[in-house]
Amino acid sequence: MGGIVAVAGEGKRGDVQQVAMIERPVAGQLPPFDTVFQRYYHRVFAILTRIVGPDEADDLAQETFLRFHDRPPLRRTDDEDAIGAWLYRVATNLGFNAIRTRKRRTAREERVTRAELPLQRPLDPESEAVRREERALVQSVLVEMPDRARAVLTLRQAGCSYAEIAAAVGIAPGSVGTTLVRAEALFRQRYEAVRSQKAGAGT
Amino acid sequence: MMDEQMNERAMQPIDDGMLRAYLDGDPVLSDGARGRIAAALVEQPALAERLTVLRADATAVDAIFAPLTMPEPDAAHRERAYRRIQTRLTTERHASFVTTIKEKFADMTTINRIARVRRFAFAGSLGALAVVLLLAFAPVTDAFTSVLNTFRYQPTQFAVITLNTSQFPQLQGNMAKETPGAKPATGSKPAGSPTAQDQQKLMQELSKYVSFTSSIGQGQLPGRPVKSAAEAKAAVGRDVTAPKYLPPGVANTPQFFVSDHQTADATLHLNEIRPALTQVGMASLIPATGDTATVHVDAPAASIVSYGFNPTAQGGTAKNQQGIAVIAMGSPTIDVNGLDVQGIVNTISALPNMPPEFVAQLKSADLQHTLIIPVTDQQTVKNGTINGARSTTISQKDGSMSVVLWITSDNVLHIAVGTFDGPTMEKVAASA
Numbered sequence: 001m002g003g004i005v006a007v008a009g010e011g012k013r014g015d016v017q018q019v020a021m022i023e024r025p026v027a028g029q030l031p032p033f034d035t036v037f038q039r040y041y042h043r044v045f046a047i048l049t050r051i052v053g054p055d056e057a058d059d060l061a062q063e064t065f066l067r068f069h070d071r072p073p074l075r076r077t078d079d080e081d082a083i084g085a086w087l088y089r090v091a092t093n094l095g096f097n098a099i100r101t102r103k104r105r106t107a108r109e110e111r112v113t114r115a116e117l118p119l120q121r122p123l124d125p126e127s128e129a130v131r132r133e134e135r136a137l138v139q140s141v142l143v144e145m146p147d148r149a150r151a152v153l154t155l156r157q158a159g160c161s162y163a164e165i166a167a168a169v170g171i172a173p174g175s176v177g178t179t180l181v182r183a184e185a186l187f188r189q190r191y192e193a194v195r196s197q198k199a200g201a202g203t
Numbered sequence: 204m205m206d207e208q209m210n211e212r213a214m215q216p217i218d219d220g221m222l223r224a225y226l227d228g229d230p231v232l233s234d235g236a237r238g239r240i241a242a243a244l245v246e247q248p249a250l251a252e253r254l255t256v257l258r259a260d261a262t263a264v265d266a267i268f269a270p271l272t273m274p275e276p277d278a279a280h281r282e283r284a285y286r287r288i289q290t291r292l293t294t295e296r297h298a299s300f301v302t303t304i305k306e307k308f309a310d311m312t313t314i315n316r317i318a319r320v321r322r323f324a325f326a327g328s329l330g331a332l333a334v335v336l337l338l339a340f341a342p343v344t345d346a347f348t349s350v351l352n353t354f355r356y357q358p359t360q361f362a363v364i365t366l367n368t369s370q371f372p373q374l375q376g377n378m379a380k381e382t383p384g385a386k387p388a389t390g391s392k393p394a395g396s397p398t399a400q401d402q403q404k405l406m407q408e409l410s411k412y413v414s415f416t417s418s419i420g421q422g423q424l425p426g427r428p429v430k431s432a433a434e435a436k437a438a439v440g441r442d443v444t445a446p447k448y449l450p451p452g453v454a455n456t457p458q459f460f461v462s463d464h465q466t467a468d469a470t471l472h473l474n475e476i477r478p479a480l481t482q483v484g485m486a487s488l489i490p491a492t493g494d495t496a497t498v499h500v501d502a503p504a505a506s507i508v509s510y511g512f513n514p515t516a517q518g519g520t521a522k523n524q525q526g527i528a529v530i531a532m533g534s535p536t537i538d539v540n541g542l543d544v545q546g547i548v549n550t551i552s553a554l555p556n557m558p559p560e561f562v563a564q565l566k567s568a569d570l571q572h573t574l575i576i577p578v579t580d581q582q583t584v585k586n587g588t589i590n591g592a593r594s595t596t597i598s599q600k601d602g603s604m605s606v607v608l609w610i611t612s613d614n615v616l617h618i619a620v621g622t623f624d625g626p627t628m629e630k631v632a633a634s635a
Contacts, residue, residue: 037285042275045284049273057273062288069288134270157268162224162231173231178220181257184264191267 030072030083037065040084044091047158051095051142053135060098064091085167088160092151092168099143137198141191149183156180217243222254226261414470428460435459435506443506444531444617448634450627452525453511460507462532469498503533527621527628529635533614585625589617589632598625607632 030036044064048057064087073086142150148169155165162176171179215221217240224232225240232240244251276284429435432443438461449455473489473496489496511526585596594609602624609617609632619632 034285037288038281041281041284045276046273050268050271053271054273058284058287062284065288131270134267138267138271153264156227157265157271162227162229166231175220176231177223177227177229178218181219181223181260184260188260188263188267 033065033069036068036083036087040087041065043084043158043160044087047088047091047154047160048095050154050157051092052098052139053132056098057095060091060094063094081163081167084164088155088164088168089151092154095154096143096147096150099139137194138191141187141194144190145183145186148179149186152176152179153183153187217250219253219257222250222257223261226254226258412472412475414472427463428458430459432457432459432508435461435508438463439504439506439531441506441531441615443508444529444615444635445508446510446527446529446619446631446635448630449510450525450527450621450623450631453527453621455510458509460509462505462507464504465502467500467502471496471498505530505532507531525622527619527623527631529631530616530618530620532616583625587629589629594629594632596625596629598628 041061045057045061048060048064051057052060067090068083068087073082142154145153148171151169152165152171155168156176160168163173165171165176165180166173169176169179221232221236221240225237244254429438432445435443443459445457471489472494474494477489507528507530509526509528583598583600585598587594587596589607589609590611592609592611594607596605596607598605604620604622605625605628606618606620607625607628611617617632617635619628619635621628621631623631
């Protein structure tokens with residue numbers, strides 16, 4: 001019967017009732033959905049662009065917030081750091097899962113709704129192709145790294161503080177720097193190896 | 204806690220992690236720790252050199268990540284994203300609902316069920332359950348009026364609704380690949396079909412709106428073998444319908460089963476449903492007052508006689524079985540209370556993506572007196588008569604399985620099913 005909600009709602013997207021409908025499942029222990037969305041969307045999007053690139057980041061950011069809507073963390077209302085950590089963790093997992101499977105990208109390319117996001121349209125097809133290649137290379141290295149290392153690296157690249165990284169990854173804040181240094185070293189080593197390998201194959 | 208940790212660390216030797224935090228200017232370092240590092244960098248050239256290396260590493264990594272850097276989403280971007288989340292929250296809920304309906308139809312596909320030999324004995328109960336689901340999710344009857352909120356449904360005939368398998372992908376594979384007598388392939392759902400976890404999630408979601416109770420327990424087999432026709436008759440209260448004609452190759456040793464009287468109930472939680480309907484101006488679909496609406500199914504006992512099947516057979520033995528079975532059960536009654544059934548039929552029919560031909564068939568059927576049997580376009584359907592009673596024969600196109608359904612004047616539903624083509628099974632049915 002849940003579908004009746006959905007069917008009936010289709011003709012009324014974007015109005016006040018719809019917003020109320022979004023908020024309903026998270027009422028009680030957590031801040032309203034809107035508040036969480038406004039506060040964390042940009043960071044979640046930033047994390048995902050660094051993992052999957054901009055084409056998929058929007059979809060996965062939405063998926064992250066849908067999960068928050070459907071299965072929010074069991075935290076107190078004032079524990080906002082925990083909400084951020086939860087969102088970053090979900091986004092990171094979704095991102096790396098997406099890289100592994102690539103299913104989401106395939107589906108996305110087939111979707112008409114991509115046209116709704118002019119921000120992500122390539123301005124210059126040639127440079128965009130180069131960027132895509134670079135992204136693919138970075139992603140291929142990241143996906144093969146240990147979970148913690150790649151999460152720390154990605155979250156730092158997305159601008160998360162050490163405290164946020166620590167909460168999302170589940171390590172002590174004082175350990176983030178050391179983990180980050182090691183992750184960066186590993187990443188650079190592997191990245192350069194793959195790049196050299198590709199360059200060798202190309203010649 | 205963090206300050207304590209940092210103060211503690213401030214007294215430790217300065218390692219790469221602390222240098223990195225210093226480099227990043229992250230507040231994880233206390234002011235004291237930061238000052239200590241700054242002083243150490245002046246005093247220790249090696250440490251300063253190490254900081255330079257770390258800075259170069261960080262800059263190099265930043266450069267590598269540069270192609271993945273995007274401008275921060277602006278307000279318009281966030282607004283679009285928010286709207287899309289709204290849309291997904293509505294359309295995916297809808298998709299879940301439609302998927303659930305389709306799953307229920309898949310479950311209700313009688314021939315799909317009875318192709319599984321081990322389920323012969325449970326056909327009567329499954330039929331009752333199917334009707335409950337049909338009523339709950341694609342409610343039936345156009346005889347309902349706005350002033351009459353109680354309805355009794357008692358089928359006296361069968362009608363077939365054809366489901367185009369391309370529109371109901373979860374039926375594909377099940378129907379095309381099903382081997383008579385084969386053990387149900389529980390782990391091999393067609394691509395695109397919801398997983399068990401998906402279904403569990405959907406059912407959890409649905410449970411907010413509809414509760415089901417049934418005398419058919421979870422994992423409990425409602426059918427039971429009995430030793431003789433006499434024992435089956437004693438249990439059911441009428442003669443066992445046994446065929447006199449057996450197709451060639453079918454062992455003529457009968458086995459008798461009884462499916463005991465079963466009930467199933469669906470309770471719709473109107474207080475949960477009403478706000479959603481009110482929100483979208485469709486509150487008239489359900490009564491303005493009242494907490495619940497109910498659907499109650501009463502399925503009389505059924506007798507089953509089978510030839511050639513060993514219900515306990517497994518694997519290759521089961522696959523190679525040739526046999527027939529005849530099931531007889533009293534017509535179930537279904538009572539509906541507290542629902543504007545016609546309104547719900549219309550709502551179901553108006554759901555986006557519902558195949559129009561399916562909707563047309565649903566609307567055109569005399570649903571009050573008709574037991575709806577969804578079949579797929581991979582089967583053939585033929586109407587006829589069995590000993591003067593109207594009948595419907597549904598056959599797999601390859602002739603590997605057929606079922607004949609008819610209702611006698613005493614309102615007893617009969618089902619003859621077997622691993623043969625339609626004409627052969629009609630001959631079996633006519634001899635019963």
